[in-house]
Amino acid sequence: MTSIVRDQWYVAAYGREIGRDLFSRTICGESILFWRTEAGRVTAMSDRCVHRRFPLSQAPSHLDGDRVVCGYHGFTYGADGVCVAVPGQTRVPRTARLRSYPVVEQDSFVWVFIGDPDKAGATRIPRAPWLDQEGWTTVSGMEPLKARASLLVDNLMDLSHETYLHGGYIGTPEVADTPITTEVDDEAGIVYVSRHMDDAECPPFYAKSTGIEGRITRWQDIEFTPPCLYKLHSRVAPVGVLPHEDGTDPDAFHVEVVYAITPETERSTHDFWAVARDFALDDESVSDFLRESNRTVVLQDVTALDVLEEVLTGEPDGYQELSINIDTGGLAARRMIARLAEQASGAPAAAAVPAGR
């Protein structure tokens, strides 16, 4: 039984990672070759030559204009994955084509569709416009996680762990102590978790980047669109400073923390992270600080989740866990992912609804 949800768009890379060099990444268990055509369009196709499975990303495989030449025997493929030349004969077998993947470049990400390509057009690609928008400055990265994607979903949906795992960076006592509200819209495919702290300690992550001294009003609004894109709308302001009646919010600092949770395999994950801010836009020192701080926080999660994966893998199926109020959002996310998985596998969606205790 696979835990990976198919028939979905996943973030495969940042646009900046894909150029005129052959680039390979395993997404949802599939080894995919990415490269940019001479016109600048990103292409995605299987990273295995149809002949003897040699990786097309492996030297001396190379690009020749808009064609990939296999470094083993010279099988040559076009940007659509169709083989156009084989060595020593003029006839190219009709079945000689690489599997190609629907690709969209958007919001600084390269999205790839995993599943039935005919379903790609009708499947939502969630947006994170701040990552590539005037008025925002973004730092970003990706850390490999040796743990199943669901562990990262659990982690990000319950930010009370910031208090314990990320103390001294983004965690303060108020995070774990403040109740959350959770909303679920199955039709829109959104789980929304809101934690609004009226009077909280300002963690170094925000104190040093915003210059706020003293206590803050801190809002954390999570908007997760399973299975891949997670957005944390973070609002930080001096205590008591609220948005104006008309909805504008000129006196607060806004940070959009975006994660793309992309399974590499059943038990490993690409942990894409980005931090966009609407202040100190041209201040390189703020960018450097936020990049380093967020990467440190992500690596704290990676260390913890890598250990957790190892422990869970060694335990028999059906291990017991206990959920409390802080897990309300995480439980909703798990259920929505299970429903998406059942839809993709053809089972009736209603089966995702528990029958009761």
Next chain:
Amino acid sequence: MTGGMSLPPPRHVLGGERVLRVNWLPGSDRLRGRCHCGAEAEGEDPTAMWEWLLAHPDHPAGGPDAPVVPDVLPPPPAHRVSDPAVIRRRTPVLV
């Protein structure tokens, strides 16, 4: 800071017609769930709360914390009580 940014109100954010909501009641350990049909219930266990909400339109009476009533009740342990008045007032002990 951009002055033109508008923020969602702190609570009901999603605007769909079939939104399920669970609020952790401030100052308590209680959760309050509300279905899009208007049914509401309180409870203390988030797993049970989601199951109760997802049972729409057949939300179990008594809310998510109501104990499951077995089909056949066991006999009350009469030997523990000898006062007939207590026995008459007593509700069966469920397994």
